[in-house]
Amino acid sequence: MPGYKGHIAGGALFGVMGVVGGVMLGYLALDPLHLAGLLGFCLLGAMFPDTDTDSKGQNLYYGLLIVIDAGLIFMKMYVWASWLGLCAMLPALGHHRGWTHTWWAMLLVPLPIVLIPAVLIGDRSIEPFFRFYLAFVLGYFSHLLLDGELY
Incomplete structure (x- = not known):
């Protein structure tokens, strides 16, 4: 069971493999900003399951969310900022290694990435x-795999 550094490394490895595979298979264009965004979402997915406990990973995750939320507020994107705030509170609804460490959460947690923009x-x-949904799921999968939750 790795700590936050292990989960960041695992998420980075899975993210790089996904990005390289996507480019090589022609699913992704060689756009550095887009690829960096996908890798970032993969890393967020890799860190998310441990946001339900007091940890270094939780501090990093919520620190990043504060910066993003402040940026959204600064740009007067209040609806997006409120959705981010609502979704950020969800891990507090359980205990460590509870619902955030399940295969179904891996698929459901990132659904707002697709559903909110559509609505x-x-x-x-x-x-x-x-694509960003899949990147988050891939990072989440790496976390669950490293924690031994999938076997």
């Missing part, structure tokens, strides 16, 4: 957002 923007084309 707020009104565009039913989820394809651009689905």
